[in-house]
Amino acid sequence: MPPLLDAQALSKHYPVGGGRRGATLHAVxxxxxxxxxxxxxxxxxxxxxxxxxxxxxxARLIDPTSGRILLDGDDTTAVSQARFVTMPARxxxxxxxxxxxxxxxxxxxxxxxxxxxxKRLLGIxxxxxxxxxxxxxxxxxxxxxxxxxxxxxxxxxxxxARVGIARAIAVEPALLxxxxxxxxxxxxxxxxxxxxxxxxxxxxxxxxxxxSHDLNVVRLLCSRVVVMYLGRVVEVAPTEALFTTPxxxxxxxxxxxxPDPARRGExxxxxxGSPRSPIDPDPDTCRxxxxxxxxxxxxxxxxxxxxxxxDDHFAxxxxx
Amino acid sequence: xxxxxxIEAFSLAFRxxxxxxxxxxxxxxxxxxxxxxxxxxxxxxxxxxxAYAVMGLQDxxxxxxxxxxxxxxMDMLGASEQALADVRGREVAMIFxxxxxxxxxxxxxxxxxxxxLRQHANLPSSELRKHAIAALNRxxxxxxxxxxxxxxxxxxGGMCQRVMIAMALACSPFLLIADEPTTGLDVTTQAVIxxxxxxxxxxxxxxxxxxxHDLGLAGEYCDRIAVMHAGHVVEVAPTEELLSHPxxxxxxxxxxxxxxxxxxxxxxxxxxxQLPDLRRELPPCRFSARCxxxxxxxxxxxxxxxxxxxxxxxxxxVPL
Amino acid sequence: xxxxxxxxxxGHAFGENRLTLVAVAILVLLLVCAAFGQYLAPYNPxxxxxxxxxxxxxxxxxFGTDSLGRDIxxxxxxxxxxxxxxxxxxxALSFVAGLALGxxxxxxxxxxxxxxxxxxxxxxxxxxxxxxxxxxxxLGNSVLNIIIATMIINLPFYCRFxxxxxxxxxxxxxxxxxxxxGNRALPVLANHIIPNILPPMMVQASLNxxxxxxxxxxxxxxxxxxxxxxxxxxxxxxxxASYIISGEWWTFVFPGAALVLAVFCFNLLGDGLRDLLxxxxxx
Numbered sequence: 001m002p003p004l005l006d007a008q009a010l011s012k013h014y015p016v017g018g019g020r021r022g023a024t025l026h027a028v029x030x031x032x033x034x035x036x037x038x039x040x041x042x043x044x045x046x047x048x049x050x051x052x053x054x055x056x057x058x059a060r061l062i063d064p065t066s067g068r069i070l071l072d073g074d075d076t077t078a079v080s081q082a083r084f085v086t087m088p089a090r091x092x093x094x095x096x097x098x099x100x101x102x103x104x105x106x107x108x109x110x111x112x113x114x115x116x117x118x119k120r121l122l123g124i125x126x127x128x129x130x131x132x133x134x135x136x137x138x139x140x141x142x143x144x145x146x147x148x149x150x151x152x153x154x155x156x157x158x159x160x161a162r163v164g165i166a167r168a169i170a171v172e173p174a175l176l177x178x179x180x181x182x183x184x185x186x187x188x189x190x191x192x193x194x195x196x197x198x199x200x201x202x203x204x205x206x207x208x209x210x211x212s213h214d215l216n217v218v219r220l221l222c223s224r225v226v227v228m229y230l231g232r233v234v235e236v237a238p239t240e241a242l243f244t245t246p247x248x249x250x251x252x253x254x255x256x257x258x259p260d261p262a263r264r265g266e267x268x269x270x271x272x273g274s275p276r277s278p279i280d281p282d283p284d285t286c287r288x289x290x291x292x293x294x295x296x297x298x299x300x301x302x303x304x305x306x307x308x309x310x311d312d313h314f315a316x317x318x319x320x
Numbered sequence: 321x322x323x324x325x326x327i328e329a330f331s332l333a334f335r336x337x338x339x340x341x342x343x344x345x346x347x348x349x350x351x352x353x354x355x356x357x358x359x360x361x362x363x364x365x366x367x368x369x370x371a372y373a374v375m376g377l378q379d380x381x382x383x384x385x386x387x388x389x390x391x392x393x394m395d396m397l398g399a400s401e402q403a404l405a406d407v408r409g410r411e412v413a414m415i416f417x418x419x420x421x422x423x424x425x426x427x428x429x430x431x432x433x434x435x436x437l438r439q440h441a442n443l444p445s446s447e448l449r450k451h452a453i454a455a456l457n458r459x460x461x462x463x464x465x466x467x468x469x470x471x472x473x474x475x476x477g478g479m480c481q482r483v484m485i486a487m488a489l490a491c492s493p494f495l496l497i498a499d500e501p502t503t504g505l506d507v508t509t510q511a512v513i514x515x516x517x518x519x520x521x522x523x524x525x526x527x528x529x530x531x532x533h534d535l536g537l538a539g540e541y542c543d544r545i546a547v548m549h550a551g552h553v554v555e556v557a558p559t560e561e562l563l564s565h566p567x568x569x570x571x572x573x574x575x576x577x578x579x580x581x582x583x584x585x586x587x588x589x590x591x592x593x594q595l596p597d598l599r600r601e602l603p604p605c606r607f608s609a610r611c612x613x614x615x616x617x618x619x620x621x622x623x624x625x626x627x628x629x630x631x632x633x634x635x636x637x638v639p640l
Numbered sequence: 641x642x643x644x645x646x647x648x649x650x651g652h653a654f655g656e657n658r659l660t661l662v663a664v665a666i667l668v669l670l671l672v673c674a675a676f677g678q679y680l681a682p683y684n685p686x687x688x689x690x691x692x693x694x695x696x697x698x699x700x701x702x703f704g705t706d707s708l709g710r711d712i713x714x715x716x717x718x719x720x721x722x723x724x725x726x727x728x729x730x731x732a733l734s735f736v737a738g739l740a741l742g743x744x745x746x747x748x749x750x751x752x753x754x755x756x757x758x759x760x761x762x763x764x765x766x767x768x769x770x771x772x773x774x775x776x777x778x779l780g781n782s783v784l785n786i787i788i789a790t791m792i793i794n795l796p797f798y799c800r801f802x803x804x805x806x807x808x809x810x811x812x813x814x815x816x817x818x819x820x821x822g823n824r825a826l827p828v829l830a831n832h833i834i835p836n837i838l839p840p841m842m843v844q845a846s847l848n849x850x851x852x853x854x855x856x857x858x859x860x861x862x863x864x865x866x867x868x869x870x871x872x873x874x875x876x877x878x879x880x881a882s883y884i885i886s887g888e889w890w891t892f893v894f895p896g897a898a899l900v901l902a903v904f905c906f907n908l909l910g911d912g913l914r915d916l917l918x919x920x921x922x923x
Contacts, residue, residue: 046506047477061816085824095820103813107835113814120822156594167817186362187533188591191577198585213507216536216579220588243581257511260581261539261563270515271508273462274476 002073004207005035005058005093005175010067012053016279025279027053029231030067032306035175040201040208042222042239044215044254048275050231051211055179058209059095060084072174091121094173098180100160104152111148114138114167121171137170140203141196158189162196169200176201177209182217194221215258219243224312227251230275230287233306237313247315249292269293286317294319323350324495324527325374330387332373339599343369344551345606346623347387351495354525356518358538358559360574361548364595367531370548371497374529375414376404392494410440413488417500419480423472429483430456430468433490440491455486459516478509482516489520496521496528502537514541535578539563544631547571550595550606552623557632567626567634570607605636613638660912666905673720681714685871697890704890706879712890715871716898722872723902726783727852730790734852735845737791738798739834745799746806747829753803760796768793772855776864786865790855794848801844805837839914846910850903857899873899 012028028050035041045051056062058069060081068077071089084090094117097103104113114134118124124133138148141162152160161181168176178197182190198221201208212218218225218239225242227235227250235248246252253271273291281287289299298318306314332344344366351357361367372378374389376396389396391412396404408414416422424432433452437443443451449468456464459482472480481501488496498517502510518541521528532538538545539559546556547568555568566572576589593610596602603619605611611618615638623635673680682702689709697704703712745756763771775789806829809815818832857874860866861881868875873895880892 046508059820061819082825085819085822090820090822093820095816097813097817099813103817105814105818105832105836108814108832113817116818116823117821120827164813164817167821171821187535187574188362188577191588192590194579195585195588195590214579215507216581216583219581220579220583220585253508257508258581259511259514259534259536259540261536261559264540264559268511270512272460272512274478 001036003034003070004037004039004072005033005209006070007031007033007058008068008070010054010057010069011065012050012057012062013065023280026231026281027278028057028064029281031228031231031233033058033226033233035207035209037174038201038205038207039224040210040222042218042225043209043211043228044213044218044225045228046213046254046275048230048278049228050278051228052179053231054228055095055177055209055211059093059177060090088121091117091171092174094168094171094176096164096168096176096178096181099184100157100164101152101184103164104160106152109149109151110138110143110155110163113152113163114148114170117167117171133170134166137166140169140200141166156189157185158192161185161189161193165193165196165200169204169206172204173206175207175209177211179211180213181210183213190217197221215243215255227254230278230281232287232316234288234317235313235315236306237309237315238311241311241313247309247313247320248288248317249294249320250288251315288317324353324392325349325351325529326388326390327370327374328388328390330370330373330389331385332369332378333383333385334379334381335383336381336599341598342551342602343382343598344373347548347551347553348625349546349553349556351527351529353494353527354521355543356521356528356530356541358542358545359529359531359548360533360535360538360545362533362574362595364550365548366551367548368499369551371414371499371529371531374497375408375412376401377408406440409436409493410491411493412495412497413491413493414497414499415481415484415488415501417503419477419484419501420472420475422484423480425472428469428471429475429480430470433483433487436487436490451490455490456483458489458520459483459486461486476509477505478513481505481509481513485513485516485520489524489526492524492526494527496526497531498528499531500533501530503532510537517541535563535574536580547574550602551598552606552635554607554636555632555634557628557634561629561632565628565640567628567632567639568607568636569611569613569638569640572640613640659908663905663908663912666901667909670720670724670902670905673717674724675721677718677721681711681717683711683714685710685714685718686869694888694891696888703894704888706876706891707883710869712876712894715876716873716894719871719873719876719895720898720902722783722866722870723853723856723874723899726787726790726856727849730787730794730856731845731849731852733787733791734794734798734848735841738795739802739837739841741795742799742802742804743806743829743834743837746803747810747825747833756799756803760799763792764796769855769858772859773862773864776859781865781867783866786856786859789859790852793855794852797848798841798844801841802837805840806833809833809836843910843914846906846913849906853899853902853906 010028010031013024013026016023016025031054043051057064060076063081064077068075071092076084076089111134114137115130118130118133124130143162143166147155147159182193185193194217210218210222222239225237225239226233229250235251243255246255256268271291276287276290284301284303286299286304289295304316304318306316308314327347327349330344330347334341334343347370359367374396384397430452433455434448437448437451453464453468456467461467461479461482502513505513517528530538530542542559544556544558545562546553549570555571566575573589573591577591591610596606596609604622605618608614608618617637626634626636626639628634687710692705692709694707695701695705701711703716706712741756745753772789772793775792776785779785779788815828815832818828860872860874861878866872866875876895877892880895883891
């Protein structure tokens with residue numbers, strides 16, 4: 001089955017000025033990512049790894065420096081993001097944003113926030129029809145009808161999160177990108193929202209790209225996980241395989257760092273230090289070299305490519 | 321053994337324009353020398369309010385209504401501002417969330433450590449710099465001589481947090497209060513910082529009060545955990561005991577709502593209802609409205625301290 | 641906003657803030673004077689009366705008379721139209737132009753921002769009152785030119801403000817959501833961002849009104865723009881200023897007090913407006 005989303009060799013470089021001419025920041029470098037219809041893919045990595053940039057590339061909020069993004073076989077990067085805004089394909093990818101307090105327009109009522117994409121992307125002008133669609137979206141996310149006429153500041157964090165989801169699914173996208181959707185919520189509210197998200201995916205058949213720093217949550221919802229480091233994909237694997245037998249040293253450190261009460265008092269190898277600079281990185285050196293416990297000369301002379309490790313599991317390391 | 325920190329039947333309320341908010345009610349907790357106690361609760365549970373009250377830093381609108389807080393034998397509530405200022409930084413220290421925001425942005429970090437030393441330690445001025453660099457070294461900041469001259473904005477979040485820890489521990493306090501010290505940090509950085517706090521606690525026999533909303537984190541690093549809900553401490557127990565045999569219905573639900581490496585989406589339980597409005601007249605048990613085990617007794621009599629076994633106490637009429 | 645909630649919100653804003661009520665009362669008084677001045681004035685403001693020169697305030701002339709025997713009360717009342725008219729026009733034009741330029745600069749950045757920024761920097765490089773004087777002197781002495789001059793010198797103020805506010809909001813989730821929802825750049829700016837920056841800008845506009853009134857009055861005070869015998873608070877103060885030493889205080893105190901009252905009123909109004917327009921404070 002052809003993938004729903006096929007990102008090929010995506011790169012995003014930003015010029016950085018200040019004295020040094022031609023210096024570029026490699027936010028995302030040669031990333032390949034495929035998402036099948038109905039699949040839930042997790043995206044993890046520490047801050048600065050490029051996942052936010054990748055999300056914005058895939059959501060077509062920014063244009064890539066090179067590479068392309070195919071949606072159902074059509075190249076969405078053939079047009080600039082400014083032109084993509086008004087194309088029908090725009091409705092097929094939607095995003096649920098991180099901070100519910102910032103992702104809703106404070107001067108829009110809930111109804112207006114949910115109705116806006118319906119008006120612009122689906123061209124629904126009739127007020128009655130809009131109301132039907134808005135109510136349907138609100139019902140799907142379990143948002144009580146009486147809250148629809150409220151303003152965001154009158155809602156709780158959990159309610160705002162639901163509005164954000166309702167707004168994204170109202171246009172019935174094929175791919176929903178969720179950028180840390182529950183990180184600003186309390187644990188009890190998070191549980192509700194996660195169950196809602198799982199339920200919606202089953203009901204509406206959407207694919208998810210789920211970005212989170214909480215690996216336990218990713219493990220819960222996703223069938224496949226992509227690990228990024230300094231702009232590159234370092235490992236891709238089915239969820240259980242990633243958590244039980246991570247291949248890349250960075251992934252191993254990441255998994256070892258998850259707080260686990262069952263491993264109290266254990267002294268575990270820790271990943272210290274900071275990542276290297278993403279500005280003008282050496283194309284022949286592994287990005288993890290220097291911080292990796294296993295570095296050798298080979299790591300400094302050849303960039304490791306993603307190698308297969310059986311059953312859909314890939315890692316970019318010479319020694320995995 | 322007398323506890324380093326003893327909080328007895330402590331109640332605190334805020335006078336606001338919209339009524340009196342009974343932020344803390346009848347809170348009792350002790351922290352022994354050398355132990356790490358976790359104070360776990362969701363937002364609005366009162367954990368930060370309690371931490372600030374211990375330090376004598378509560379808001380101007382706060383009114384202590386009853387109870388005692390004793391630190392190393394000293395009555396913190398009755399002490400003069402002068403006595404408190406003397407103790408703060410030297411005997412009890414606090415580290416905060418958002419490390420970069422808690423540091424002075426226009427002062428070099430080395431100097432900020434010196435400020436603490438100058439205030440509390442009897443050192444000649446010539447020795448200050450040496451001790452400051454030693455403090456940076458103790459928190460494993462690489463290249464401390466150079467970092468001494470860094471400004472907070474030049475350092476990563478993890479580094480800033482280490483600087484804060486260095487400042488907090490500069491005078492070897494007896495008690496460290498850590499208020500969500502790793503929120504906002506990457507999981508790998510979090511692990512390093514928490515390991516550091518734990519190791520330094522052990523080495524110096526320092527008591528630590530770790531405030532967090534992350535039950536998993538508390539589970540890995542704390543010796544004992546106190547669970548808070550809506551201004552009450554509802555349960556206190558040694559960590560393993562609390563996680564395997566929670567006695568309070570809220571604790572059990574909190575555990576069931578927290579994703580762990582072994583959770584499934586369907587297994588995630590959400591806690592019904594919301595936090596009660598602390599301005600209203602509330603029943604003795606503030607969880608009763610949301611509790612499945614609720615009986616008439618819960619609304620009539622003040623909460624007991626039910627002993628489950630030694631060191632495991634729960635405030636509930638119908639513990640599990 | 642539907643009308644029922646609007647009235648409720650106005651009620652709430654005034655209930656919360658008595659001073660706003662006072663400010664509105666003063667504003668109403670000023671507007672009435674501006675609109676119906678010629679009917680309210682007891683005397684013809686231009687009519688001279690040689691017999692009644694320099695009379696102190698009394699029963700016949702509540703504010704006294706000036707050196708040509710004209711009733712000062714009448715002149716102060718009628719002057720409201722010109723002063724308020726000039727200030728309101730200038731502020732309205734500045735506001736709209738500043739909002740548009742600042743929002744575009746803040747949202748698009750790049751060369752748009754740089755060019756607009758340079759223009760504003762050029763304006764701000766001059767001492768503003770001197771620049772206003774220069775503009776009126778160059779364009780000619782007329783009410784229209786005072787309005788233009790006041791508008792130009794106030795432009796950077798709104799432009800900077802709008803630019804800053806748009807900049808802050810540009811990266812927020814709801815703006816990105818608006819783009820994902822099919823809005824092109826200008827609709828995002830107009831429908832999603834600008835409604836949110838209007839409340840703080842309205843506060844600025846109201847505070848700015850006070851300054852605009854003083855500006856217009858100031859230009860007239862030094863003889864630019866409005867010419868005697870047209871009643872205008874600045875000119876009235878100017879005429880009365882020559883009598884500071886000799887003690888005929890009523891010639892400049894009353895027009896000056898009118899200026900103070902107007903500025904005071906608009907400053908208070910700024911707060912009340914913000915309460916009314918800010919959705920976060922809505923019931």
